[in-house]
Amino acid sequence: MEKKLIGVDLGGTSVKMAILTKDGEVEEKWSIKTNISDNGSHIVKELGDSLNQKLTELGLDNQQFYGVGMGTPGTVNYEKGIVKGAYNLNWSKEQHVRDGLARITGLSIFLDNDANVAALGERWKGAGEGGANVVFVTLGTGVGGGIFAEGQILHGVRGAAGEIGHVTVMPENGYQCTCGKKGCLETVASATGIVRVAKEMAKEFSDVSELKQLISDEKEITSKKVFDLGKKNDQLAVAVIDRISFYLALALSHIGNMLNPEKIIIGGGVSAAGDSLLKPIVSYFEKMVFPVVRESTKISIATLGNDAGIIGAAWLALPDDEDQEA
């Protein structure tokens, strides 16, 4: 029988888990609540127990698996299998996740951070179509990313490769970012960044606009509202979408000119805007990239949604010679 994979997507509210074939097809999917009490000290034990229990239920044993791949918040030390700084799990101190989970399950454990694992999922079974050079950018509460180049995820010397949200797109007069510096892509292209840009642009906007009115009336607005009003041709919303598309295209053009991937995939909550976001980005992007890149690097919207994490995590456990390139 062909060996299978296990993918685990550890988040601040739930732990998603799945059993997949070696071709990345999800056969079984379940989740448990993340127990962050007592400094998150129960997390590894509870998810390990849940895995063991599921394998027992299904009559499967360890020999039938290549191993467990897992995406986690925080900074991952790949050599030692240690996670630190995962504040939404209350893991402020170093956690020996790999060895802990291996002890409980008896399986081989492979770790990477959650943004990289989502990138791996979209690259393997989503919009990346198995390409060797694929970059994933996620637009949510923050802006994150993962870079898959020449067949592997890039980590950089201290694990900060793929910090696309902190690429400087406003080198002068930029907004303050939570990271400490100014003008980061995240300050204008995350869900909250888009609202910030809308509020700033509303100040200067004098034409009729429902969005302008909502902001003047101090109603709560969201990035989704901006895109919805854009579709209704609200002139302020159209201008806001144009502005944030410009900043996104600028950051994506740097990815294109430096890495020339076959695909740049946009995911996360904001990507639900679909073509309303994709079209203006592509239009700016094409003006900002080197001719060969314009012909060969394509931008698309993510297709896997919440499953990107478990699928990409599972890929980590796949032996090198089993990777299915498109």
Added chain:
Amino acid sequence: MEKKLIGVDLGGTSVKMAILTKDGEVEEKWSIKTNISDNGSHIVKELGDSLNQKLTELGLDNQQFYGVGMGTPGTVNYEKGIVKGAYNLNWSKEQHVRDGLARITGLSIFLDNDANVAALGERWKGAGEGGANVVFVTLGTGVGGGIFAEGQILHGVRGAAGEIGHVTVMPENGYQCTCGKKGCLETVASATGIVRVAKEMAKEFSDVSELKQLISDEKEITSKKVFDLGKKNDQLAVAVIDRISFYLALALSHIGNMLNPEKIIIGGGVSAAGDSLLKPIVSYFEKMVFPVVRESTKISIATLGNDAGIIGAAWLALPDDEDQEA
């Protein structure tokens, strides 16, 4: 006896060649003139003959070599060993360089483009100190680059990875670049780009300045002149160096935030300016990068000069398990 390496750096005026130990020490170095007559059809034959002759002279045979690594202008098809579009060699049509050279020498041949090969040299034996993540940026007539990430050179899907000279640093009101788009780093940070910036800034500059006077008198100025006057505290020159350092730092910050390499190395003719260039770049760079990158990604000036090409080329022929990491 330990096997050796051969490095070849093919350029438009000369072909530099060297025999190196497997640790990258140059033992023998020579060059021939590049014969670009008859559509460059003699190039491969002449360099192959020169290699054979040198090995005979030295009493060495093919069994004593891992192979020949070679850097070439143009676009390299790595799978097929074909070079095309190397216009300074008069190679407008596809050239089967790998097979041709292998036939003449009986040695294994490994190709990459000249910018990547220089990056490999600096990374292996120069300022990169053998690191696994090193980016090389060369400031000369143009601006080029090579990215070494997680132990390998990145090529991208169509060979355009590392086109750092075409990163957009002036997204609005940028200068026209030879590549067809506007606002490329090359338009402001190449040797000619620096002169362009000096001439533009001179128009608005009203204080006393020798550089301003030279430009007003239509004297020929060079990027070296700008740096020399900067050292003498010429106020226009100081302002020009500040401006181009800002653009360079911006492009390098994108490298830092996306790839988090341990080193970004600046080479090429303009890098002879040394600290006068490095200091203002580092100062801007530190304001533009994510905190972890600020701590872990360092910028330095190249150290190998013209030998970077032959050394990096030789590295291509080194078997994977012989790479000497620092």
